Each structure stands twice: as C-alpha cells, then as structure tokens.
Amino acid sequence: MSNYSEPGFGRSRVATLVIALCAIVVTSACNPPLPGSPADLFMRAAMSSDPTDDPPEDDAELSASAPLPVSGDVVLIGGWSKGNKSTASAEFFNPATKKFSKLGSMPLGEGLGAGALLTSGEILVAGGFGGKSKFTKKTVSNTITGDAETQLEIFDPTTGKFTAAAAPLLDERVGATATTLPSGEVLIAGGSDSTGTPTNTAEVFDPTTGKTTATSNNMSSPRALHSATLLGNNTVLIAGGMIDNTGDLTSSADIYDPVANTFTATGPMLEPLGAHAAVLLNAGTLTGQVLITGGFIGGSTGLSVDYKVEAYDPIGQVFNYTASSMNNARAFHTATVLGNGQVLVAGGFSAFGATVAGDKLNALYGSNQNSAELFDPDTQAFTCINGLTSGDVCKASMKIGRGGHTATLITSGTLEGEVLIAGGLGAKNPDGTATELSEAELFNPVTSTFTATGSMKAARGLHTAFLLP
Structure with missing residues (x-):
C-alpha cells in the first residue's frame, strides 16, 4: 500500500454532507411529502467537522497466501460500508467458486467515487467522499460528515494492492x-466539491505519466450524478446531472x-435528470444510440423518480423518447447490456419526495426496488421479469431490494452471460429502511431468474465494480 508524500494529500476540507438516498421508508407508511425546497437532497457541505468521526473502515495488508483475482473475476472497490462509514477496502468475486475474497485497501475510504478500467488491466479510482453517516430513523434524515477527496489510486490485480498515482486529482x-478513452487515457468529468457544489471542469488521466491535465475547455454546465457514455465514434456523451447544492437538475x-x-x-435532453443509468445499445433499431433510463426529476414538492426513457441519437445529435417507458420508476438503479443485446434494468429507489427544515432533509418517502425489467432493442418495449402486479408495476424478482449497487456482466467461464448484482443500499423488505448490503445475486438471462450467491466480505453501496479482462 502506498503512502502520500505530503500531509493531507488526497483530501479536501472537512465537510458535512446530506445524502438522501441512504434513508428509505415505505410510501404507504407515511403521509405524502409536504411542499418544500429540495435543498440538500443530495450533497450539501457546511464547513464544520465532527471530532467523533471514526476513521474510514480499512483492512489489514494481504497475507502472502491470499488469493488474487485473475481474468474473468469481478473486483469491487470502496463504497459506503458497515457502521455507516466509507470504506477503503476492496474484494473480488470468483465466478468459478461463486465466492468473494478480500484484497488490499486504499489509504482513504471513499464512496460515490469514479473508477475506470485501464488498458493495462489495472483499475483507476478517483475522488469520492469519506467519513461517517449519522442516520436518524425518527426524522428519516441522513447527515454524513466527511471529506471530499482528490484521491487518485491505481489497483494492480497482480498484487491485489493499491498505489497512489503520481499526482492527485486537480479538483476534488x-x-x-x-x-476510458481509445487512447488509454481516462476522462474524469464533473462531480461536487467540498461545498457540495458541482463543477463544470474535467481532467484527463494519462497512465504513462500517472498525472491528470485539465481539458481545453469546460462543460456547458456544472454537473454531478450525471452519466458518461463512450460512443461508437470514440467521443463521449456527458448527460444531465445535479447543477447546484439545492438539488436542481439539468x-x-x-x-x-x-x-x-x-x-x-449537444442535446438537450427531454427532461432534467440525475442518478439515471445510460448504456450504449449494440442491437435493434437503436443500435449506436445511448439508452437513458429513469433518474431523479424535479418538482414543486422536491425530487421524484422518473419512469420515462429516452435515447440519444449521435447522428442527429438529438434525444428522443423510446416507444415505451419502464414499468417502474427508478433512480440509482443499474442498466446492463446483455449478450443478446437486451438491457437488464435492475433495482433502484422509487417514489421519492422530500421536505426540508433547518437546512436538513427531514422527510423522505420511497421504496427499495426488488424488481427488474428487460428492454428489447427491436420492439423498444420493457418487460417485467416475473410479470406485473395488479397495479401494473413489476412484481418482485430480485432476492433483495437495493439501489446504489453494481451490476457486472460476466463474459467467460461457467457463468458466462450472467450478471452479478452486488451490494447497494436496501433491505429484504422493500418498504424497510435501507442499510448497506453484503448480499449478492446472479441474473441468468436464459432462465430469466435471480439466484443468491456468496455474500461479499464487506457490506458496501455506492461502490465501483469491474470485470478483469
């Protein structure tokens, strides 16, 4: 494990963050949200620290006999873990054994960080926040004290350890x-700073120097919780996101x-969105277009969750609604292109509304989705896995309700074609309060079913996951 060369390297000022998604209660058990501003719904920082904060969860150094990941394994890094703390730990899933094993740790815990698979087979981890959550069930609020980070780490699967890049990020x-760009460089765009305010800046990591440089110009808007998709012409579509610390979207x-x-x-999108999912389609009438599902949308009573779906056409440079929408509204869900070209849309949070008092979120209404649906690129239709309820929403199909999880397509071995759904924030009862999860499950597109698999070594949500080439 590497050490930073100067005090405080990789960390910014201490901040207090408010993140709504970690506290979920059933809609039917609450009164409808009262009118109010969506201020602080995602992240808002006040320049104060909490001396009672614990250090980030971490793991000891790997033993010499510890297993290491190989091609076809799935590496999971960081996130929000047990004790409501960010974690510095990492682990990997072996599809042959269906089990997870520990890996080395980063110097700093992080959640909601960005990550990219490098052409070398190593993994780049950038930014994120560290600290501890102070969850209060009575008020359904979740105040998080921690640090916005400029941490820039490289994970080497041949050693199972992290090494600091030659220099940190230019901005937290x-x-x-x-x-990851065709050149092997990595575009790192947007994100919020220590005050919870999104930035319009971006920087490019060069793996040959281990450093980043600023792009020649900035994005047209500040944004965080947006999407970035590499297009077939090797350009990158950056879409939507949160534009300020009051929950406004673009x-x-x-x-x-x-x-x-x-x-x-380019664009614009048909609706302002954040925490949506975007994937590049490789089959059907929309081949080469970007499918954008769900996400948060704004409203007079705060943020709610969208079920509409749009696709970006890179030739016409326009967004269009697809022929049908999702059956369930979702945010912080996952979208995964399967081997047959269909898209698995899984989990997420739904039915959000918020009120704010005293600059803190004090009410949140929603549900942990334990359903999933498939998008057919030929018909542009969504079909619920396990069918519809009498209320015309998807029946439960996943083993646990979750959002802020990861979904990774396995491309070789005995589980080839299946999708690993791991961790997240949620509960077995979709109407229960969300907590960090260690549970994982596999989706089999042949049988269209989810089955439980081995649990992770650490509960984690808002983490990153990568299939090793």
Missing part, C-alpha cells in the same frame, strides 16, 4: 464520471472530443 470530485448534454480535448454542447 464526488459523484463524477470516469471514462437537461444539458455535452460531447467530449478526445482529439481536440474539448466539450461541445
């Missing part, structure tokens, strides 16, 4: 995106050109 970033979108190292506005 929480809720940013990281996209419908703006940018195209990043890696040759010119510049952003150009």
Whole structure:
C-alpha cells in the first residue's frame, strides 16, 4: 500500500454532507411529502467537522497466501460500508467458486467515487467522499460528515494492492464520471466539491505519466450524478446531472472530443435528470444510440423518480423518447447490456419526495426496488421479469431490494452471460429502511431468474465494480 508524500494529500476540507438516498421508508407508511425546497437532497457541505468521526473502515495488508483475482473475476472497490462509514477496502468475486475474497485497501475510504478500467488491466479510482453517516430513523434524515477527496489510486490485480498515482486529482470530485478513452487515457468529468457544489471542469488521466491535465475547455454546465457514455465514434456523451447544492437538475448534454480535448454542447435532453443509468445499445433499431433510463426529476414538492426513457441519437445529435417507458420508476438503479443485446434494468429507489427544515432533509418517502425489467432493442418495449402486479408495476424478482449497487456482466467461464448484482443500499423488505448490503445475486438471462450467491466480505453501496479482462 502506498503512502502520500505530503500531509493531507488526497483530501479536501472537512465537510458535512446530506445524502438522501441512504434513508428509505415505505410510501404507504407515511403521509405524502409536504411542499418544500429540495435543498440538500443530495450533497450539501457546511464547513464544520465532527471530532467523533471514526476513521474510514480499512483492512489489514494481504497475507502472502491470499488469493488474487485473475481474468474473468469481478473486483469491487470502496463504497459506503458497515457502521455507516466509507470504506477503503476492496474484494473480488470468483465466478468459478461463486465466492468473494478480500484484497488490499486504499489509504482513504471513499464512496460515490469514479473508477475506470485501464488498458493495462489495472483499475483507476478517483475522488469520492469519506467519513461517517449519522442516520436518524425518527426524522428519516441522513447527515454524513466527511471529506471530499482528490484521491487518485491505481489497483494492480497482480498484487491485489493499491498505489497512489503520481499526482492527485486537480479538483476534488464526488459523484463524477470516469471514462476510458481509445487512447488509454481516462476522462474524469464533473462531480461536487467540498461545498457540495458541482463543477463544470474535467481532467484527463494519462497512465504513462500517472498525472491528470485539465481539458481545453469546460462543460456547458456544472454537473454531478450525471452519466458518461463512450460512443461508437470514440467521443463521449456527458448527460444531465445535479447543477447546484439545492438539488436542481439539468437537461444539458455535452460531447467530449478526445482529439481536440474539448466539450461541445449537444442535446438537450427531454427532461432534467440525475442518478439515471445510460448504456450504449449494440442491437435493434437503436443500435449506436445511448439508452437513458429513469433518474431523479424535479418538482414543486422536491425530487421524484422518473419512469420515462429516452435515447440519444449521435447522428442527429438529438434525444428522443423510446416507444415505451419502464414499468417502474427508478433512480440509482443499474442498466446492463446483455449478450443478446437486451438491457437488464435492475433495482433502484422509487417514489421519492422530500421536505426540508433547518437546512436538513427531514422527510423522505420511497421504496427499495426488488424488481427488474428487460428492454428489447427491436420492439423498444420493457418487460417485467416475473410479470406485473395488479397495479401494473413489476412484481418482485430480485432476492433483495437495493439501489446504489453494481451490476457486472460476466463474459467467460461457467457463468458466462450472467450478471452479478452486488451490494447497494436496501433491505429484504422493500418498504424497510435501507442499510448497506453484503448480499449478492446472479441474473441468468436464459432462465430469466435471480439466484443468491456468496455474500461479499464487506457490506458496501455506492461502490465501483469491474470485470478483469
């Protein structure tokens, strides 16, 4: 494990963050949300520290006999873990044994960090926040004290350990995106700073120097909890996101050109969105377009969750609604392109509303989704796995309700074609209060079923996961 060369390297000022998604209660058990501002719904920082904060959860150094991940294994890094703390730990899933094993740890715990698989097979981890959550069930609020980070670490699967990059990020970033470019460089865009305010800046990591440099210009809008998708022409679509620390969202979108190292506005989206999911389609009538599902949308009573779906056409440079919408509204869900070209949309949070008092979130209404649905790129229709309820929403199909999890397509071995759904924030009872999860499950597209698999070594949500090449 590496050490930083100067005090405080990789950390910014201590901040107090408010993140709504970690506290979920059933809609039917609460009164409807009262009118109010969505202020502080995602992240808002006040320049104060809490001396009672515990250090980030960490793991001891790996023993010489500890197993190491190989090609086809899934590596999971960081996130929000047990004790309501960010974690520095990592682990991997072996599809052959269906079990998880511990790996080395980062110097700093992080959640909502960005990550990218490098062409070398190593994994880049950038930014995130560290600290401890102070969850209060009575008020259904979740105040998080911690640090926005400039941490930039490289995980080497051959050693199972992390090493600091040659220099940290230029800016602290929480809720940013990281996209590996054809050149092998990584675009790191947006994210919130220590005050909870999203930035319009971006930087590019060069693995040959271990450093980042700023892009030639900035995005057309500040954004965090946005999406970034590599297009077929090797440019990157940056779409939506939160634009300030009061929960306002944007419908703006940018195209990043890696040759010119510049952003150009495109779009806009049909709705302002944040915490949505975006994937590049490789089959059907929308081949080459970006499917954007769900996410938060704004309203007079705060943020709610969307069920509408749009697709970005890179040729016409426009967004269009798909022929049908999802059956369930979802945010902080996952979307995974399967081997047959269909898209698995799984989990997430639904039915949000919020009120704010005293600059803190004091009410949140929603449900941990334990359902999933498939998007057919030929018909542009969504079909619930396990069918519909009498209320025309998807029946339960997953083993546990969860959002802020990861979904990884396994491309080789005995589980080839299956999707590993791991961790997240949720509960077995979808109407219960969400906590960090260690449970994992596998989706089999042949049988269209979810089955439980071995549990993770650490409960974690808002983490990153990568299939090793």
